[in-house]
Every structure is written in C-alpha cells, then in structure tokens.
Amino acid sequence: xxxNQKKILQMLAEGKISVDEATRLLSLVGEGDxxxxxxxxSLPKKNAKFLYVKxxxxxxxxxxxxHWEEGHxxxxxxxxxxxxxxxxxxxxxxxxxxxxxxxxxxxxxHDKGMAFDIRNLKDExxxxxxxxxxxxxxxxxxxxxxxKVYAE
Amino acid sequence: MNWPPYLLKLRIKNTEHNFGLWIPLxxxxxxxxxxxxAVFIILLPFALLAMIFTWQLGWWRPLILGVxxxxxxxxxxRGTVVDVxxxxxxxxxxxx
Numbered sequence: 035x036x037x038n039q040k041k042i043l044q045m046l047a048e049g050k051i052s053v054d055e056a057t058r059l060l061s062l063v064g065e066g067d068x069x070x071x072x073x074x075x076s077l078p079k080k081n082a083k084f085l086y087v088k089x090x091x092x093x094x095x096x097x098x099x100x101h102w103e104e105g106h107x108x109x110x111x112x113x114x115x116x117x118x119x120x121x122x123x124x125x126x127x128x129x130x131x132x133x134x135x136x137x138x139x140x141x142x143x144h145d146k147g148m149a150f151d152i153r154n155l156k157d158e159x160x161x162x163x164x165x166x167x168x169x170x171x172x173x174x175x176x177x178x179x180x181x182k183v184y185a186e
Numbered sequence: 187m188n189w190p191p192y193l194l195k196l197r198i199k200n201t202e203h204n205f206g207l208w209i210p211l212x213x214x215x216x217x218x219x220x221x222x223x224a225v226f227i228i229l230l231p232f233a234l235l236a237m238i239f240t241w242q243l244g245w246w247r248p249l250i251l252g253v254x255x256x257x258x259x260x261x262x263x264r265g266t267v268v269d270v271x272x273x274x275x276x277x278x279x280x281x282x
Contacts, residue, residue: 084265110272119188119262126255 082168082185085121087114091179109178118164118185125157188261190215193282200275211281 039060046056091109131139131152139152167185174181192212198205237246268279 110270112271113267113269115265115267117262117265120259120266123255123258123262127252127259130249130252130255 082118082164085116085118085164085167085185086183087112087116088182089113089179090182092177121160121164122157125155125160128152128155188264190260191264191266191281195278195280195282197278198275199277203275 042051042056042059045051046053051059089110089112091111136151136153140150143150143152164185167183171182171184190211192210194207194209194211196207196209240246263281266279266281268277270277
C-alpha cells in the first residue's frame with residue numbers, strides 16, 4: 035500500500051473525509067501511486083535465481099586473523115550459492131525419502147529445538163520462503179560469525 | 187531447456203593436499219549415459235519382475251517417479267557454489 039493511500043485511510047478514520055470522498059481519492063491515487071512505504075519507488079519483483087548462505091567469521095575468529103585469544107577456536111567461512119531451480123527440483127525428491135530417514139531427520143530437528151515433520155514440507159512453503167528471502171535477508175549476528183541468508 | 191553442468195571446478199586445500207581440478211563434465215555425461223543405458227537394459231527384466239511382485243505395495247512408484255526428479259536436479263546444478271574454509275582446510279566446488 036502506498037503512502038498516499040495510507041494518508042487517505044487515515045483521514046477517513048479521523049473523520050476528515052467521507053467514505054465517498056475516500057473512495058474517489060483512492061481511485062484517483064490508485065495505480066498512479068508507485069511509492070513504497072519508505073517513499074522509495076516500488077520496483078516490480080524479480081524472480082530470485084540463487085539462494086545464498088554466507089558465514090563470515092568475526093575478527094579474532096578468522097583463519098588468518100591477527101587477534102587470537104586463548105580458548106577461541108577458528109570459525110568457518112562458508113559461501114554457498116544454490117540455484118532456486120535446484121531447490122525446487124530437490125523438493126520433488128522428498129517423496130523418495132524412506133520413512134526411517136524421515137524419522138531420523140525429524141529426530142535431529144527435534145533435538146535442535148525444531149518440532150517439524152519433514153514429510154509435511156510442501157512446494158508452496160519453499161516458494162513462500164524464497165519470496166520472503168527476496169524481500170528481506172536473514173541476518174544472524176553471533177559472537178563468532180555473521181550469517182546471512184538471502185535470495186537474489 | 188536446462189542442460190546439465192558442463193564443467194566442475196574442484197579445489198581442495200589442507201595440510202596434506204593442495205590441488206585444483208577442472209573436470210569436463212560434458213565429456214563425462216555421454217559415458218555415464220551409455221553406462222546407465224546398458225545397466226537399464228540389463229536390469230529391465232528383473233525390474234519388471236520386481237515391479238509385478240511389489241505392485242500392491244507401491245514401492246515401484248516413487249522409484250519410477252524419482253528418475254525425472256533426479257534428472258531435473260542434475261540439470262539445475264549449474265551455478266551451484268559450495269565454498270567452505272575452516273581450520274582443517276578449504277574446499278571449493280563449483281558447477282558451470
């Protein structure tokens with residue numbers, strides 16, 4: 035929803051304009067409003083081609099870092115780029131997963147605190163996840179490393 | 187149409203090994219295809235028999251349906267990059 039449309043609805047909520055006026059204004063603003071919530075132009079959404087997972091160790095945990103402290107171990111640097119098409123194709127393979135393997139995966143997920151049944155994973159969920167990763171990145175900032183997950 | 191990757195870049199670096207390989211997959215695929223075709227022809231009678239005996243159980247269904255899925259995965263491998271660097275070494279795999 036654009037900024038102008040929000041303003042119109044706000045004016046309607048405050049009783050400054052009637053419903054008819056609001057409808058007329060909304061129809062006028064309608065498709066001409068191309069500004070995003072932050073005032074930036076909302077560009078048409080592009081389909082993501084790749085899913086990225088990047089782990090960058092912080093200073094002191096790097097392989098060739100200069101500030102080594104006792105007790106600190108080296109953090110991994112990971113850079114993974116997976117085609118989204120591969121993720122979609124891989125989803126079809128979940129049907130081939132033997133029940134025992136699914137049980138083991140579920141148990142491992144449960145041990146990590148994720149109560150999720152891998153057999154319930156559907157194509158739509160992955161599509162939604164990729165869409166969400168296009169809009170916003172996942173950034174995890176720990177003591178040892180910075181983890182970024184995003185789709186572009 | 188997506189084609190399978192034609193090159194595989196492999197780089198392994200640790201205390202014992204340090205090498206990089208460019209594997210021309212476009213030369214490997216025809217060989218793999220011929221071998222798979224031969225295996226398929228040899229195993230086809232046994233597979234058909236197994237399918238008939240396990241028809242009720244439906245085990246054959248995911249196996250047969252899985253073949254196109256596997257091909258799709260193979261064809262979408264292009265662009266995949268896995269680059270891991272830790273205290274044990276450095277591994278880089280890239281499909282072109």
